Amino acid sequence: MKISVVGTGYVGLVTGVALSQIGHNVTCIDIDQEKVEKMNKGISPIYEPGLEELMVKNINEGRLFFSTNHQQGFKDSKVIYIAVGTPEKADGSANLTFIEQVAKNIAANIEEDVIVVTKSTVPVGTNHYIKDIIQQNLVKDVTVEIVSNPEFLREGSSVYDTFNGDRIVVGADNMEAAKVIKVINEPFGIPVYVTDVQSAEMIKYASNAFLATKISFINEIGNICEKLGADIESVAFGMGLDKRIGSMFLNAGIGYGGSCFPKDTKALTQIASNIDHQFELLESVIKVNNNQQSLLIEKAKNRVGNLKGKRVALLGLSFKPNTDDMREAASIVISKKLLEEEADVIAFDPIAISNARRIIGEGIQYTESLEEALEDSDLALIVTEWDQIKEINLQTYVDKMKNPLIFDGRNCYDLNEVEKYSIEYHSMGRRSVLAKPAVAVQ
Ligand SMILES: NC(=O)C1=CN([C@@H]2O[C@H](COP(=O)(O)OP(=O)(O)OC[C@H]3O[C@@H](n4cnc5c(N)ncnc54)[C@H](O)[C@@H]3O)[C@@H](O)[C@H]2O)C=CC1
Ligand SMILES: O=C(O)[C@H]1O[C@H](OP(=O)(O)OP(=O)(O)OC[C@H]2O[C@@H](n3ccc(=O)[nH]c3=O)[C@H](O)[C@@H]2O)[C@H](O)[C@@H](O)[C@@H]1O
Numbered sequence: 001m002k003i004s005v006v007g008t009g010y011v012g013l014v015t016g017v018a019l020s021q022i023g024h025n026v027t028c029i030d031i032d033q034e035k036v037e038k039m040n041k042g043i044s045p046i047y048e049p050g051l052e053e054l055m056v057k058n059i060n061e062g063r064l065f066f067s068t069n070h071q072q073g074f075k076d077s078k079v080i081y082i083a084v085g086t087p088e089k090a091d092g093s094a095n096l097t098f099i100e101q102v103a104k105n106i107a108a109n110i111e112e113d114v115i116v117v118t119k120s121t122v123p124v125g126t127n128h129y130i131k132d133i134i135q136q137n138l139v140k141d142v143t144v145e146i147v148s149n150p151e152f153l154r155e156g157s158s159v160y161d162t163f164n165g166d167r168i169v170v171g172a173d174n175m176e177a178a179k180v181i182k183v184i185n186e187p188f189g190i191p192v193y194v195t196d197v198q199s200a201e202m203i204k205y206a207s208n209a210f211l212a213t214k215i216s217f218i219n220e221i222g223n224i225c226e227k228l229g230a231d232i233e234s235v236a237f238g239m240g241l242d243k244r245i246g247s248m249f250l251n252a253g254i255g256y257g258g259s260c261f262p263k264d265t266k267a268l269t270q271i272a273s274n275i276d277h278q279f280e281l282l283e284s285v286i287k288v289n290n291n292q293q294s295l296l297i298e299k300a301k302n303r304v305g306n307l308k309g310k311r312v313a314l315l316g317l318s319f320k321p322n323t324d325d326m327r328e329a330a331s332i333v334i335s336k337k338l339l340e341e342e343a344d345v346i347a348f349d350p351i352a353i354s355n356a357r358r359i360i361g362e363g364i365q366y367t368e369s370l371e372e373a374l375e376d377s378d379l380a381l382i383v384t385e386w387d388q389i390k391e392i393n394l395q396t397y398v399d400k401m402k403n404p405l406i407f408d409g410r411n412c413y414d415l416n417e418v419e420k421y422s423i424e425y426h427s428m429g430r431r432s433v434l435a436k437p438a439v440a441v442q
Contacts, residue, residue, distance in 0.1 A: 001025070001184060004077040006102050008035060008066070010046060010158060010259070010325070011119050011151045012083030017051060018162040020058035022187035027065040029073035039066040047324040047351050050159040071109040079184065080106060082130070083119040083151075092266035094123050103130045107137035110144075115177045117147045121208075121264055123271050124201045127171070145177035148197045150204035155258065156322030168192045171200020205271065208264040209282055214249040215256045216288040222252035222429025223295075232429025233411065252429040254334075254383065254409035255292035257319035259327040262289070293330045296381050296409045297337045299426050303405070304379060307341035311402070313377040314338070315370065316384025316410075317349035317356040326355040330409065331383045339363050348373035350388055374400035385410035394421045404435065 001024050005016040008030040016028040030036050035045045042059055044052040058064035067073045074080060084098035099120060106116060116134065118127050131146045138144070148171035153161040168190050172178035175194075182192045195203070222232035232252045240247025256262070265286050272279040301307060319329035326332065331347070338345050345364035349356060353366045367373050370388055374380060374397060382389060390412045397404040398421055408427040415433055418425045424435040 001078055002076045003027075003079045003081065003184070004029060004073050005081040005083055006030075006070070006073075006105070007082065007084035007098070007120070008032075008039065008045070009083065009085060010048070010155055011153065012081070013039070013044065013046065013055070014048065014051060014153060014158045014162055015081055015083055015119060015151070017055045017058060017064065018159070018188075019184070020064040021054055023063070024184065025063050026058075027067055027073040027077070029067050029070055031068060033068050036066045036068045047322075048158050049156070049322055054159060070105040074106070074109050074114075075111070077110075077114060078112075079115045079117060079180065080110075081117045081119055081149075086120050086122055086263075086267075088263040088266055091270065093270040094121070094126075094263075094267045096122065096126060096129075099126065099130060100133060103133035104137050106144075107134045108139055110138075110142055111140055113143040113145075115145045115147055115180055117149045117181060119149055119151045121150060121204050121260065121267075122148075122201060123205075123267060124198045127197045127201060145172070145174045146197065147172045147177050147181050148200035149181060150200060152204075152207065155325050156320055163188060165190045169200050169203050170194045171197040171203075173197060205264055205268045208261055209268050209285070211249050212256055212261045212265050212289070213281065213285045215251075215261075216285040216292070218250045218252045219255060219292050219428075220288055225429045226431075229431065231415075231431065235429075251411070253292075253411060254296055254330045254428065255289040257293075257328040257330050259319075259325060262286075262328040293333045294337065295428070296383070296407050297334060297341075300379060300381065300407050301341070303407075303426065307338065307343040310343050310378040311376060312338055312343045312345045313373040313380040313401070314345055314347040314364070315373060315380055315382045315389050316386050317347055317360075318352035318384055321384055321386045322351075324351045324355050326352055326359050329356075329359075329384075331356070332359055334381065334383060335360050335364055346373050346377070348389075349384070350386060371396060371400055377401050378403050379405040379407065382406065382408040382410055382412055385412050394418060394423060398422055 003024050003026050005012050005028045008028045016026045020026040038045050042056040082102050084102055086094045089095045127146045127148045134144050150169055168185050170178050170181050178194050225232045236250035239245050240250055269279045269282050317331040347364050347366050348370050404423040406425045411427045418433045422435050425433040
């Protein structure tokens, strides 16, 4: 089937590539000319494992096209996917400007009946709002059906997730339209759950809010464990053995970041407050997460005192491993605090440095070499659990650092392993390992 996808970010590009891979003829449209030029040359504008290879394959096999022109991109399409951003506004609610613009682009350019499928995360009621905008601005006498099809992929494993998701949610008023979307997705072999439009929209927010809640919950338990001498890794494992709880998303650390949990949790509290419901639980989840991001700095200050002039190796910048995405990364908050403390910061990240430079700026130094970051440093802060960091020979800390003093925000190392080295190690929700002989930081 001929399909158009509007917006080629993490969701749109992966969706377009995956739909072409299962045999559809896909045109991806973006207003960003530079991005489109790159994609036409077979270069992915984002780092996602496996994406570029699949993209090039489908371009070469003549099923995948990129354009900046909505009219050309929509030509002969039976289905148009919307995958533009829905960033947060100053009050935390979802900004629908890009969505409104696409609805107008659709109205102005379609020449035959279409099904408009929204993949973007949008507040309950938005799909109907999209239909209204399209109908009010239509140029040709055509019929438009809408389907809510929220996306559940994770960055860093988006290609894998698209082919191996747990469910595809389809929210529709019109069962014929729902059936078309079901058939399009059949080759993925993933169960499709069909429901009404509003429920589909809410499933997305509720799912992200629930996962964020799980993270803040385990982080609170971790903070308590640390003070009581219990071990969060052990606690999370023991909890996860209960199938009703499940073992996933119980990794304690410095909290969740990224383009979605922070924004979607805030948007859901706004959605609730619009109907005079105070979502107290979710408000606490957000508060716990905000505090969690600063904990590493607090721990370091409690241990070292003044960070002024201390050489700090900041290990990992992206909001999670395997992505170059810096949106709402804990490293932003942490590097800002380090600069306020007048620390001398050198940051390591294998992929995200160019994005980080734009957000964090030139107040810190950057390197793609972990060893270079550690060289002569007084302390190391682990912010993102990249494999390069997890798999490092721990002796490297001893060899390279002025003082092998580590504050690990992602519990990268086994405590028994750390104890074999002359390293002082503080992690999250676990006992500290003190170096023998003690590491002295003045
Ligand atoms: N990033 C993620 O992992 C996930 C994101 N989502 C949701 O999906 C949506 C998209 O997110 P991302 O892919 O991260 O966004 P993004 O910000 O990376 O990409 C959006 C793209 O849309 C383009 N665009 C904006 N207006 C346009 C227009 N009128 N016509 C054509 N292109 C236009 C932009 O140039 C940009 O390339 C958001 O609602 C997000 O909440 C849902 C699940 C996962
Ligand atoms: O709506 C979205 O955009 C997406 O948001 C998340 O995906 P993503 O943000 O890409 O990445 P996650 O793996 O969920 O991690 C989010 C954050 O939570 C943190 N996290 C995750 C799991 C955990 O146990 N502990 C923890 O601190 C990660 O470090 C990261 O900062 C959801 O997992 C996806 O299902 C959803 O589609």
